[in-house]
Structure formats: structure tokens, C-alpha cells
Amino acid sequence: MTAIYLIRLRDFVLFTLVQVLIFAHIHLFGYATACIALIFLLKLPRHTSRNELLVWGFLMGLVIDVFGNTPGIHAAATCALAFVRNMVLERFIPKGFADDLVPGVKSIKAGRYISYSSVCVLLFYIVLYLLELFTVHYPLPLLIGASLSTLLTMLFIIVAEFFTRK
Amino acid sequence: MQTILNFLIKHNHWFLFILLEGISFMLIVRFNNYQGATFFTAANGAVGGLYSAIANVDTYFGLQDENESLLAHNRELVEENALLRNRIAELKSREALFTDSVVQQIGAGYNFHTAAIVSGNSGAGNNFYVINKGAHDGIKSEMGVFNSKGVVGIIYQSSTHYSLVLPLLNSKSRTSCKVRGDNTSSILQWDGKDTRYSHLVDLPRHTRIAKGDTVVTSGHSAIFPEEIPIGVIDKIEDSADGMFYLARVELFVNFSTLSSVFIVAKDGYEEQKELERKITKE
Known part of the structure; x- marks a missing residue:
């Protein structure tokens, strides 16, 4: 049990560090950024409790915020993602799958995984851009930014799938 | 009581979610200049709106006094009006005096x-x-x-x-x-x-x-x-x-x-x- 959490902690540190040290500095077209740290949240097993997801998500957002000097913005977005993750996942996987299922291309097929990931990531970015622009009066930059960032992030999520063990 | 407790326990992730989002939001408005300024400006606007709404309602309770003071003011104005009318009449007659033929021939x-x-x-x-x-x-x-x-x-x-x-x-x-x-x-x-x-x-x-x-x-x-x-x-x-x-x-x-x-x-x-x-x- 402890071992599982240690591994999760290791993954958490790894993903977060890669995110804040490398990916946080990528700004494509002045709009799109990639948030590959979300992979950690997306790939937590199916039966992970919402509370645990929320805590992981909040901590991850907080670390990204500390490094990016945007206190609270990423934390709020990752919390939102963590909160809806289980609901979204249940929508995309059919009955009969194991409780400890880890979402991935191999476990639930590419289509489902991509759909599930894009919904989560898009939600994350909408919340993120809402908080960053802090207004609802300019929906166009918000939608463009959220869509482009989601596409970019999805690209990395799919690429990351090829490196997954097993 | 038991039901409420069960409800709270069953939905505890909601509270965690709201708590964490609350913390995030506090961090956002506290440590981000732009978001903070926007938030507090909007908050001021909202508070101002609330105050003016309260004042709006409050006005009705003061209508009695307001009416009385208006009546008093009205009376003062009527008196002043009468005074001014008299003054105007007086000035007019004075003006008439100087344009009057009788007076004109008197000279300086x-x-x-x-x-x-x-x-x-x-x-x-x-x-x-x-x-x-x-x-x-x-x-x-x-x-x-x-x-x-x-x-x-x-x-x-x-x-x-x-x-x-x-x-x-x-x-x-x-x-x-x-x-x-x-x-x-x-x-x-x-x-x-x-x-x-x-x-x-x-x-x-x-x-x-x-x-x-x-x-x-x-x-x-x-x-x-x-x-x-x-x-x-x-x-x-x-x-x-x-x-x-x-x-x-x-x-x-x-x-x-x-x-x-x-x-x-x-x-x-x-x-x-x-x-x-x-x-x-x-």
C-alpha cells in the first residue's frame, strides 16, 4: 500500500518537474501551452477516490503555480479536472472493466482514451484561461487558447502512450 | 441528524473540492496583480450596488420625514415667491415711474x-x-x-x-x-x-x-x-x-x-x- 503511494509520489514529482522545467516554457503561436503533468492525473487508477484525486491535483497545480508565478490559477484548474475525472472516465469506459484499471490506449482502446483525455484537458484549459483572462467578455481568445493548448497537450499525451511500459 | 451526517460524509469530496477551489481563488486574487485588481474592482462594484440597493429600500422608510421637510420647504418657497412677486411689482412700478410721462418731465x-x-x-x-x-x-x-x-x-x-x-x-x-x-x-x-x-x-x-x-x-x-x-x-x-x-x-x-x-x-x-x-x- 505504502509502495503504491511512494510510486505515485515519484511519478508526481517526475511529471511536475518535467512540466515546470521544460514544458512550461513552451508557448506555441503565443497561445498554446502543453501541460503534460495532467497525464499523471489522467492515469491514476479508476478506483482512486475523488478526495485523493483532488489532493494530488491541488498539490500539482500549486507546484506549477509556484514555479510559474501564477499563484492559484493552475491549482484551481487541476482541482476542477481532478473533481470531474472519475465522472468523465465512467462515461467512456463500458461496464465489465476492472476496478483498478489504469486508463490508457492499451487498456480501454485509443478512441476512448483520447476522448476521455481531451474532455478532461479541454475542461482544464477552459478553467485555466477563464482564470487567467479573469473575464467572460472576451470568449474568442479564451476558446482559441483553450483549443490550441488542448490539441498540443493531446499530442504529447498520445506520444507519451508509446513510451508507457507493458 | 443521522441523515444529514450521512449526506455530509457521502458528499465529503464536494467540501474538499470547494475548499481547495476556495484556497486557489484566494491565492489568485491575493497574489496576482491583474486578477486581484479585477476581482476587487468587481467586488467593490458589487458592494456598491448592494449599498445603493439598500439605500433605495431605505429611502421608502424615510418618506414620511422627507414629505414633511418637502412641505416645509414648499411653504418657504411659497413665502419667498410671494415676497419676490411683491418685489417685482414694486420694481415694475418703479420702472413705470421712470418711463411715465409725468415723471419724465420732472427731470433730474x-x-x-x-x-x-x-x-x-x-x-x-x-x-x-x-x-x-x-x-x-x-x-x-x-x-x-x-x-x-x-x-x-x-x-x-x-x-x-x-x-x-x-x-x-x-x-x-x-x-x-x-x-x-x-x-x-x-x-x-x-x-x-x-x-x-x-x-x-x-x-x-x-x-x-x-x-x-x-x-x-x-x-x-x-x-x-x-x-x-x-x-x-x-x-x-x-x-x-x-x-x-x-x-x-x-x-x-x-x-x-x-x-x-x-x-x-x-x-x-x-x-x-x-x-x-x-x-x-x-
């Missing part, structure tokens, strides 16, 4: 006041009028009183705010006058009977006066300026002793409808009086 050297008749009578016997200007307004005894038609009388006495006018229609009244054209000086005196007529009493028989001649002030007395109309000669008779003519003068001023008058004072009137007094003493 005289001060004018306007006044309204407060009480008085015009009938048989000795008439008096009271006007609403007194010593406070610069009215002194023996100033001339007239209106746009002609001579009314002279100031007899003045108290602080009121004055007594001795009109032509008083047997004590002796007005120095002359017949226009002939320039014969005479004295106008009332016989105490008809309010429309007065009489020129000591016209020498050599004078050439005729019916229809205009009688005006002579200007000798320092009370009236020269040439203020008094009336027209209506009938010429012999006096009782047959030494003089007795001319009945139809007065221009209609005393029965008299309401406002002008008062005229000659500049240097006091000086002239003083001089005259010296002469009579010696």
Missing part, C-alpha cells in the same frame, strides 16, 4: 419712492391715506405724493414704516399751483364736498383763464417739481366777495380707486427748508 434733481396705499378713505370731510413706506425708507413729512395721473397730496407725518398722506381732498390741503399757458399762480383748496373737484381760490380778476386750461404744480414750494398735472379747469365763477375768480378744477387723479403712489423728494430739500426757516426767523 429728485428722488422717487413708490408706495402702496394701506388704508384711507375718500369721501366727504377730511381725508387721510396711510402708505406702507416710512422714515425707514427715507420718507419725511412734506414730500410730494402723486401717481401717474397727477398730484395726490403731500406727506403729513411719517412713522418708521408708514406715512400719513394729506391728500388734495382735505380742507387743510393748500397746494401751490399754476394755470398752464397763463402761468398764473394760485392755491388749490378743497371745499370738502365733491371728491372729483377742487378749487382755485384766489385767482386775480385780470388773469386770462378759460375753461379747459390745465392746472399744474408751480414748483415754488419745493414739495413738488414743476409741471406735475393736477386737473383741468371745469367751471369759472366769482368768489364770494367778488374780488377773485373761483375756478372749479376737475382732478386728474381718481381718488376712489387710488392704490399705489409715487413719492418725490427734491435733492437739497433740507437745505432749502433750512434757509427758508432762517428767513422766517429774522
Whole structure:
């Protein structure tokens, strides 16, 4: 049990560090950024409790915020993602799958995984851009930014799938 | 109780979610300049809106007092309005005074006041009028009183705010006058009977006066300026002793409808009086 959490902690540190040290500095077209740290949240097993997801998500957002000097913005977005993750996942996987299922291309097929990931990531970015622009009066930059960032992030999520063990 | 507790436990992730989002939001508005400024501006706006809404509701509870104060204010305004109306009327009459033909021919050297008749009578016997200007307004005894038609009388006495006018229609009244054209000086005196007529009493028989001649002030007395109309000669008779003519003068001023008058004072009137007094003493 402890071992599982240690591994999760290791993954958490790894993903977060890669995110804040490398990916946080990528700004494509002045709009799109990639948030590959979300992979950690997306790939937590199916039966992970919402509370645990929320805590992981909040901590991850907080670390990204500390490094990016945007206190609270990423934390709020990752919390939102963590909160809806289980609901979204249940929508995309059919009955009969194991409780400890880890979402991935191999476990639930590419289509489902991509759909599930894009919904989560898009939600994350909408919340993120809402908080960053802090207004609802300019929906166009918000939608463009959220869509482009989601596409970019999805690209990395799919690429990351090829490196997954097993 | 149990149900509520169960409910809370079952949905504990909601509370965690709200808590974490709350913390995030606090961090956002506390440590991000732009978001913080936007949030607090909006919050101020919202609070301001709330306050104005409360004030809006609050207003209704104050309507009673508001009404009373409005009524009081209204009353004050009505009073002020009346005051201003009076003032305007006064100024208008003063303006009329200066455009009036009677006054125009008087020329410089005289001060004018306007006044309204407060009480008085015009009938048989000795008439008096009271006007609403007194010593406070610069009215002194023996100033001339007239209106746009002609001579009314002279100031007899003045108290602080009121004055007594001795009109032509008083047997004590002796007005120095002359017949226009002939320039014969005479004295106008009332016989105490008809309010429309007065009489020129000591016209020498050599004078050439005729019916229809205009009688005006002579200007000798320092009370009236020269040439203020008094009336027209209506009938010429012999006096009782047959030494003089007795001319009945139809007065221009209609005393029965008299309401406002002008008062005229000659500049240097006091000086002239003083001089005259010296002469009579010696």
C-alpha cells in the first residue's frame, strides 16, 4: 500500500518537474501551452477516490503555480479536472472493466482514451484561461487558447502512450 | 441528524473540492496583480450596488420625514415667491415711474419712492391715506405724493414704516399751483364736498383763464417739481366777495380707486427748508 503511494509520489514529482522545467516554457503561436503533468492525473487508477484525486491535483497545480508565478490559477484548474475525472472516465469506459484499471490506449482502446483525455484537458484549459483572462467578455481568445493548448497537450499525451511500459 | 451526517460524509469530496477551489481563488486574487485588481474592482462594484440597493429600500422608510421637510420647504418657497412677486411689482412700478410721462418731465434733481396705499378713505370731510413706506425708507413729512395721473397730496407725518398722506381732498390741503399757458399762480383748496373737484381760490380778476386750461404744480414750494398735472379747469365763477375768480378744477387723479403712489423728494430739500426757516426767523 505504502509502495503504491511512494510510486505515485515519484511519478508526481517526475511529471511536475518535467512540466515546470521544460514544458512550461513552451508557448506555441503565443497561445498554446502543453501541460503534460495532467497525464499523471489522467492515469491514476479508476478506483482512486475523488478526495485523493483532488489532493494530488491541488498539490500539482500549486507546484506549477509556484514555479510559474501564477499563484492559484493552475491549482484551481487541476482541482476542477481532478473533481470531474472519475465522472468523465465512467462515461467512456463500458461496464465489465476492472476496478483498478489504469486508463490508457492499451487498456480501454485509443478512441476512448483520447476522448476521455481531451474532455478532461479541454475542461482544464477552459478553467485555466477563464482564470487567467479573469473575464467572460472576451470568449474568442479564451476558446482559441483553450483549443490550441488542448490539441498540443493531446499530442504529447498520445506520444507519451508509446513510451508507457507493458 | 443521522441523515444529514450521512449526506455530509457521502458528499465529503464536494467540501474538499470547494475548499481547495476556495484556497486557489484566494491565492489568485491575493497574489496576482491583474486578477486581484479585477476581482476587487468587481467586488467593490458589487458592494456598491448592494449599498445603493439598500439605500433605495431605505429611502421608502424615510418618506414620511422627507414629505414633511418637502412641505416645509414648499411653504418657504411659497413665502419667498410671494415676497419676490411683491418685489417685482414694486420694481415694475418703479420702472413705470421712470418711463411715465409725468415723471419724465420732472427731470433730474429728485428722488422717487413708490408706495402702496394701506388704508384711507375718500369721501366727504377730511381725508387721510396711510402708505406702507416710512422714515425707514427715507420718507419725511412734506414730500410730494402723486401717481401717474397727477398730484395726490403731500406727506403729513411719517412713522418708521408708514406715512400719513394729506391728500388734495382735505380742507387743510393748500397746494401751490399754476394755470398752464397763463402761468398764473394760485392755491388749490378743497371745499370738502365733491371728491372729483377742487378749487382755485384766489385767482386775480385780470388773469386770462378759460375753461379747459390745465392746472399744474408751480414748483415754488419745493414739495413738488414743476409741471406735475393736477386737473383741468371745469367751471369759472366769482368768489364770494367778488374780488377773485373761483375756478372749479376737475382732478386728474381718481381718488376712489387710488392704490399705489409715487413719492418725490427734491435733492437739497433740507437745505432749502433750512434757509427758508432762517428767513422766517429774522
